[in-house]
Amino acid sequence: MSSQTARSNLMALPAVAWLGLFMVVPCLIILAYAFLTRGLYGGIEYTLTAENFQRVVDPLYAKIFLTSVRIAGLATLLAILIAYPAAYAICLAPKRTQPLLLFFAVLPFWSNYLIRTYAWIVLLNREGLINNLLRWFGYEGEPLALLYSEGAVITGLVYNYLPFVILAIYSSLSRLNGELIEASRDLGAGRVRTFFRVTLPLTMPGVAAGGVFVFVLSIGNFVTPALLGGGRFQMIGNLVYDQFLTANDWPFGAALGMVLIAVMIGLLLLQARASSRFSGETQGAANG
Amino acid sequence: MNTPLKAPVLAVDHVVKRFGKTVAVNGLSLDIRENEFFALLGPSGCGKTTLLRMIAGFEVPDEGRIRLSGSDITEQAPEKRPLNLMFQSYALFPHMTVRQNLAYGLEMERLGKPEISARVEEMLKTTDLQALAGRKPAELSGGQKQRVALARALIKRPKVLLLDEPLGALDKKLREKMQLELKRLQHEVGITFIIVTHDQEEALVMADRVAVLKDGSILQCGTPEEVYERPANRFVAGFIGVMNFIEGEIGADALFRAGGEALACDLGGLKRDQKAVLAVRPENIALKPAGAGVSGTVVDVAYHGLDRQIYVKTALSTVPLQVRVAATGPGASAAQTGAVVSLGFDAATCRLFQD
Numbered sequence: 074m075s076s077q078t079a080r081s082n083l084m085a086l087p088a089v090a091w092l093g094l095f096m097v098v099p100c101l102i103i104l105a106y107a108f109l110t111r112g113l114y115g116g117i118e119y120t121l122t123a124e125n126f127q128r129v130v131d132p133l134y135a136k137i138f139l140t141s142v143r144i145a146g147l148a149t150l151l152a153i154l155i156a157y158p159a160a161y162a163i164c165l166a167p168k169r170t171q172p173l174l175l176f177f178a179v180l181p182f183w184s185n186y187l188i189r190t191y192a193w194i195v196l197l198n199r200e201g202l203i204n205n206l207l208r209w210f211g212y213e214g215e216p217l218a219l220l221y222s223e224g225a226v227i228t229g230l231v232y233n234y235l236p237f238v239i240l241a242i243y244s245s246l247s248r249l250n251g252e253l254i255e256a257s258r259d260l261g262a263g264r265v266r267t268f269f270r271v272t273l274p275l276t277m278p279g280v281a282a283g284g285v286f287v288f289v290l291s292i293g294n295f296v297t298p299a300l301l302g303g304g305r306f307q308m309i310g311n312l313v314y315d316q317f318l319t320a321n322d323w324p325f326g327a328a329l330g331m332v333l334i335a336v337m338i339g340l341l342l343l344q345a346r347a348s349s350r351f352s353g354e355t356q357g358a359a360n361g
Numbered sequence: 362m363n364t365p366l367k368a369p370v371l372a373v374d375h376v377v378k379r380f381g382k383t384v385a386v387n388g389l390s391l392d393i394r395e396n397e398f399f400a401l402l403g404p405s406g407c408g409k410t411t412l413l414r415m416i417a418g419f420e421v422p423d424e425g426r427i428r429l430s431g432s433d434i435t436e437q438a439p440e441k442r443p444l445n446l447m448f449q450s451y452a453l454f455p456h457m458t459v460r461q462n463l464a465y466g467l468e469m470e471r472l473g474k475p476e477i478s479a480r481v482e483e484m485l486k487t488t489d490l491q492a493l494a495g496r497k498p499a500e501l502s503g504g505q506k507q508r509v510a511l512a513r514a515l516i517k518r519p520k521v522l523l524l525d526e527p528l529g530a531l532d533k534k535l536r537e538k539m540q541l542e543l544k545r546l547q548h549e550v551g552i553t554f555i556i557v558t559h560d561q562e563e564a565l566v567m568a569d570r571v572a573v574l575k576d577g578s579i580l581q582c583g584t585p586e587e588v589y590e591r592p593a594n595r596f597v598a599g600f601i602g603v604m605n606f607i608e609g610e611i612g613a614d615a616l617f618r619a620g621g622e623a624l625a626c627d628l629g630g631l632k633r634d635q636k637a638v639l640a641v642r643p644e645n646i647a648l649k650p651a652g653a654g655v656s657g658t659v660v661d662v663a664y665h666g667l668d669r670q671i672y673v674k675t676a677l678s679t680v681p682l683q684v685r686v687a688a689t690g691p692g693a694s695a696a697q698t699g700a701v702v703s704l705g706f707d708a709a710t711c712r713l714f715q716d
Contacts, residue, residue, distance in 0.1 A: 250450070252448050252450050252452040253452050253454060255419055255439070255446075255452065256446075256448055256452035256453075256454070257465070258418075258419075258438070258439040258440045259417060259418075259439050259440070259445055260445070260465055260466035260513070260517065261440045261466055261469035261470055261517070262440055262465075263438075263440050266469065275454075275455065275456055
């Protein structure tokens with residue numbers, strides 16, 4: 074038994090070393106920065122202070138935080154609402170065609186993130202495809218200001234992360250025992266009640282995994298807001314970016330980053346707990 | 362046969378179901394009576410599960426009708442049918458406790474909370490599940506899960522309860538106990554039970570009537586005694602219980618001849634001068650003093666506690682015949698490997714089938 078533990082430790086070593094060196098150590102450095110003072114021309118001075126964290130709760134920055142939460146939240150909700158039916162449809166398809174359908178769902182993912190985001194600019198701008206189409210259909214008013222709006226940012230985020238959510242929900246749905254759905258129908262529940270009482274609760278781990286994924290990546294995202302939001306409003310990711318590269322206030326940027334990481338870790342822990350509550354009966358069996 | 366005929370609660374009328382090119386159920390008709398314990402028995406792939414799923418509403422027949430208490434339910438949605446299915450996998454909701462699983466079907470009927478909890482408690486008591494009411498399915502043993510699945514279906518007070526291989530997942534000891542338990546429960550609740558099984562012993566022990574299915578058709582339908590003692594054809598004869606088959610022919614003198622021996626037999630409608638198969642159960646072959654019947658040699662003895670199954674090689678067939686001998690009765694001592702014995706056949710218990 075102990076030799077097996079030793080062997081499994083040995084096998085995990087490269088990953089642990091890699092993550093330790095290139096993730097944990099930088100995070101600790103950033104954490105340290107967050108408690109130091111900014112240098113006059115960028116960089117840092119080694120004077121301890123808690124001031125950076127006090128500034129995070131400043132209404133100006135707190136508002137940006139809330140905006141980010143709202144945008145990420147809406148993107149998450151929208152992604153789940155779009156992904157769930159898609160995943161369900163793939164599950165209902167014949168077993169042989171399912172891998173192909175999944176491949177198409179993930180296809181956009183193989184192209185470059187920036188190119189995909191720029192494509193949305195082409196679609197949404199005042200002379201873009203959507204406005205031209207509207208005009209072609211007889212619309213004569215001012216071109217719609219689709220680009221550089223919260224809606225454009227949310228659209229971009231949903232578009233980019235949708236494949237993950239489809240995959241996560243699909244993996245939950247495809248593992249669901251079809252007889253449970255039949256049992257529910259047999260016991261007198263129609264399709265709708267069966268969905269809300271049986272299917273949805275049992276696939277919550279997939280929904281939570283996909284949802285947390287979108288939320289965490291969206292709230293820290295700075296490319297999509299910069300390109301599709303046009304710098305008109307900021308998300309937390311843009312704020313951090315600006316502190317490091319424009320305002321030269323590394324410690325404040327570090328403090329913002331730390332708060333963001335704390336939020337993400339909190340969410341991931343919640344998700345882990347939720348999914349073990351829904352699918353972790355085995356845990357209960359060990360206790361009982 | 363002498364029981365008064367009650368009106369059929371469930372009527373299956375010339376039902377056909379195809380999957381692509383295979384015909385799963387082939388023009389099958391069946392009447393099931395009120396309060397009957399009915400078994401659909403057959404090997405896997407005989408169409409018994411498809412038939413059950415059509416009755417439950419998960420498959421729609423291509424042809425034919427299904428009527429429940431006189432009303433046509435052929436195309437009715439499963440949730441609208443006043444009958445319930447107990448799944449082979451039990452299909453208990455893993456995210457609900459035993460109590461919640463039981464309440465689910467009543468909640469769907471939009472009953473009041475007090476009535477639901479009263480009926481749940483009553484059913485927990487009937488099925489002896491009170492101590493487990495707060496557990497989730499993963500915390501239950503196989504036998505306990507089976508009881509929960511049964512309780513969850515029974516609590517709906519269905520007109521007919523369908524059971525798909527209900528004891529298949531249990532070990533032999535528990536299975537035998539549950540056979541009697543199921544039968545007792547059926548008498549107690551007075552609900553018509555239709556059970557699907559591939560286990561002929563299970564069907565004989567539990568059912569009032571048995572239908573033997575093969576290739577989507579019913580080969581024989583009757584009481585366990587009828588099916589066991591008077592099988593309608595060679596398949597039923599071989600599928601139910603242990604049976605010796607002897608290939609031979611019926612002579613002009615109406616005697617069955619095989620391997621130079623002649624046996625008196627009820628021809629059962631078969632003509633003279635044709636090939637036939639004689640079927641006889643091991644318990645219907647008698648051990649006789651040497652010279653009084655067909656002589657043979659004991660080639661093997663299998664001990665079964667109360668009795669012994671001995672294998673006797675005779676001129677009748679290439680395969681040794683199985684003969685059942687009581688462990689303490691006459692002939693018990695003779696039943697030893699290598700012993701020369703004589704076998705006696707009784708015309709009343711031998712059946713002839715066309716080859």
